[in-house]
Amino acid sequence: MTAIAIDIHSKTYSAQGTAPAHRAIANLKLTLTSNEFICLVGPSGCGKTTLLNIIAGLDPDFKGDIRLETGHKKPVIGYVFQNPRLLPWRTVRENITLALAGEHAPETVDALLDIMQLTQAQHVYPERLSLGMSRRVSIIRAFAVNPDILLMDEPFVSLDAPTARQVRNLLLELWQRRPHTVLFVTHDLREAIALADRLLFLSPSPMTVMGEISVPIARAERNDEAQVEAFRQKLLAHYPEIKTLL
Amino acid sequence: MTAIAIDIHSKTYSAQGTAPAHRAIANLKLTLTSNEFICLVGPSGCGKTTLLNIIAGLDPDFKGDIRLETGHKKPVIGYVFQNPRLLPWRTVRENITLALAGEHAPETVDALLDIMQLTQAQHVYPERLSLGMSRRVSIIRAFAVNPDILLMDEPFVSLDAPTARQVRNLLLELWQRRPHTVLFVTHDLREAIALADRLLFLSPSPMTVMGEISVPIARAERNDEAQVEAFRQKLLAHYPEIKTLL
Amino acid sequence: TLRLGILAFGTVAWEIEALKQQKLLDSAAFDLEIHPVANPEAGKIALQSGAVDIIVSDWIWVSKLRASGEDFTFYPYSNTSGALVVPENSPIRSLKDLPGKRLGLAGGELDKNWLLLQALGQRQSLDLNASVEKVFGAPPILSQQLLRQRLDAVMTYWHFAARLEAQGYRQVLDGRDIVKGLGINEAVPTLGYVFRQSFGEQHRQSINSFLNSTRQVRQTLCQSDSAWQKIIPLTQAEDTVTQNKLRLRYCDGNIDSWGEKERQAAGRIYQLLKNLSDNRLTGAGSALQPGTFWSTD
């Protein structure tokens, strides 16, 4: 039940030593209705992570305004960072449960660990995991908190195709069971089409919205590779303004 | 001019605290002819990074034998790690030039920085880069050393489609200009087909080779999405033993 | 009660122990409470912080503090003073032989004996400060260095000197010789009890009685061998030669007379030291402060 109104006038990383100041975001206006699933597509280094950080409240140093309209007071945020950001001195399971406030049902964690095939590794320290495994832990952590807003920064890279498929389905299932707003960053257009209500195409720095396209495919048909591919071809052919991004 | 003969009887990560010992690789036999381009496809956590580390000589703690048959004494290895592994206290350019032994032509670095669109960021410390930019630096570093063996662990994730395409082409161009052996880990079957001479499908832990398929598409036609897609469909349909991986 | 801060194995400790042995403490007109301290500086801290009432120190320090507004006062306890000690076969026989030699000095450049020695040197037109190779250091280390022949002579505190003597080293001259050489014939005390004047006036009776008892017990220690035998462990010396040497020097320091003459002599020494140390030792006071010496009557 969370709508987000984003109105960032500008976000500038200040100069430091030899590095010049860098304007990462300029005039970005965006409204996300409740329970929308949005995919962000944009060139590397355009400012996607910066945007997610701002929405998550991790970076208050920008000009503009973010409004999170939630029913209850403080929206719970699940954030799959671009790097797993696990605490290396806590086991897999501890890393997940630490993110859960106070009381939590161990079964949910068990179930998620099981789906992600990490039950065996649950008492292992993250240094002993492969990168893909760490990423899965970080995904579980974000799912487990039952977020009102779910921010996912390229969450499925380093996952093999079958696992990625599975996690994608899980994500949709969770989303349909308990609606929440999802912002999903990806470079894979097929993935974006298969998941999103709306695709946002972002310009290189300073980032702003270049194009906005709703995906007209019914949820039930998203698993059909052919449909996705067809829409992708259409995009590639018919939208010259976002051509450079694809 | 480097052929590699890999014969790993077993690689076991020893038990530590509550974590049990883990046999990551078992009976992996593999011969790479000179200047071959190999793509490794396998589930997350199967042992691909472990294998690359062993080949790079970073992990001597295994049973078996790796022979690198090179003309001159010590093969130069370029390794794009799964994480960028940049020195945060050195600038982008310093990170690259540090990997180069003694004398080197600044022009090569300049050219690579230019292609990767990092010329502007060359004097910036890595903390100010986006993840995709860091990855590009790490790719430049591996290319710049003029390697005899190039190990790439999912190098193109976090790169947007146009950049990824460009880097892929650059990789092939470099490879054709100065032949060297490439081991390329990816989860993206299309990417693998577009690049590899041979695809190796790996089993889950303990890792071993499940299937080995040469790509019959001529180099010139690799850019044709349709051909790649067709071969991919063929793979999906006709190789039951690797079905679970795709 | 009198709270007394003393060195654990110092001569005051001998006397207190002797008092105990002779069962004089129970009947005395004062109660004693002993606080052992590790070194003289610790005693000064203890006195100033109010942890003890009486310590053993010197009168120059008392005068200096009086000048700065404190009301400490001093009652003489001993005349013993440091000595210049050399190896038995050393060519050093007098002050004249010192120039060019490596001389160990306890107590630093403001040590009274060293200052007075320099004054004596001046009378013989010797600039000791310039001509002697001075090595300041802690007394135990200096003794050790002399033993290892790394020093030619040391000017050290009396008990270190006595121990060296017991090992066959020769005393060239001691503090009293120096003072005499400077034309002061009276024996001036070096150490004494120091306490607050206000405290003394409040407890005049017990203090005077305490001072009396210790004076008497010193007589016994010097005269009666049996009394001496009992406190020998406190000398921390294993062999009788050292023990005897310590006893000899200890008794040498006995105060025979303490009157106006001696006080005036003290005043002269004060002026001498004041000039020699360029005011550093004596502080701001222009002369020995009145009231520095406690009078028992």
Added chain:
Amino acid sequence: MRLLQNRYRLQLLNALSLLLLLGLWQFLAFYLNSNTLPTPAVVAKVFWQETVSGQLPYHLGITLFRLVVSFTIAMLLGCALGIVLGCNKALDAFFDNWLVIFLNIPALVAIILCYVWFGLVESAAILAVVINKLPNVVVTVREGTRTLDQDLLEMARCYHFGRRKTFIHVVWPQLHPFLMAATRSGLALIWKIILVVELLGRSQGMGYQLHLFFQLFDVAGILAYTLAFVAVIQLIELVILKPLDKKAQRWRR
């Protein structure tokens, strides 16, 4: 198997080193043949005598008590201050001067002033030690706090860890090596300071006792007491610090 052998090898090496040190000492003592370096046997004898007489345990016990109290206070306060200064630039700018001044006040001065102002009481002695040790801990922990991983702190903020959880699970493990350094060199520093503290104003304890030995130049006594202390620290090292280290490091590959 191999791991086990490895552990045995390390323990063997450990024992060997002690033996070698003893051997060296014996050789030197024999070679110098002077009372400034008694042989291990002589020192052991003194050690035994002092232990049986109860002197050594008494003084050691008192000194250890002071050590434990002042160490605890200094570490707790030092960590708190160090973390605060490391996180907050304004406070750091404000207190930096004070820190440098307190860091460089000679032990002697702090001790004298404490005693003179608060009297020759136990608390003054402990305060003097704390004043000497505290700035060291602050400086070390502040250095550690400045290197904290921002990514992990952000993660903690994003998932509403709160202060307590963030501290225990995110900050503390990262400070561990700095705390270990502060602890190890801190124990040693306190030991150096406490000797002076006891020398100047206490009537018991190792410092008091060592000074007596020093006056008599009884090197055997000094060494015997030193050894007793070193043995205690070695014990602390084995029973507390090493296991702590191991526990804190077990996540490393």
Added chain:
Amino acid sequence: MRLLQNRYRLQLLNALSLLLLLGLWQFLAFYLNSNTLPTPAVVAKVFWQETVSGQLPYHLGITLFRLVVSFTIAMLLGCALGIVLGCNKALDAFFDNWLVIFLNIPALVAIILCYVWFGLVESAAILAVVINKLPNVVVTVREGTRTLDQDLLEMARCYHFGRRKTFIHVVWPQLHPFLMAATRSGLALIWKIILVVELLGRSQGMGYQLHLFFQLFDVAGILAYTLAFVAVIQLIELVILKPLDKKAQRWRR
């Protein structure tokens, strides 16, 4: 603009803290009105007299010379040993005992033995300081070495950085915070030790001088000399350590 303002604000705070400290001191001195805590004015006067007479600069210079020499030796040796022990488990197991022992040898003992064996000479004094400081540096640097990032070391190995390059570009920057902690608390420690060293066997230097003051219980003199030393350290802090810190930290976001 904002950054500039920020810097001014920090400098203002810095100055303010000094003023506050002075005020506190003045107040306390006034309130206590005892010769054990002279007012800042009195101390300043003594400071001025001693400076004009040349005494203070002379002794300060000598002590600083000893400080620099022994600090340099201790840091260089300490870093080398610390890194070696941090990297090599066998050597660490071997030398761990020695380290604990040397760490906990009382300053006094080391100083006495040095003087007795090598005589009351300059080199003995410096050796004594080094012996006291060295184990501290070793312990701190060893702790730092244990936390080195293995990923980066692997990267360096893979790209054949070689020893020198690895050390300069990979290891050193990671050790920086530990070295800073060792430097800051090291300067302070050496200062504490050197006083004892000079007290026991040197004929000039701050320790010797402070001891004279101490014997006379001249707190103003003690504080004047202390201030001189603190000022020097503060200068080192401003001119060397702070800029170094800034340079080493500039990569942080």
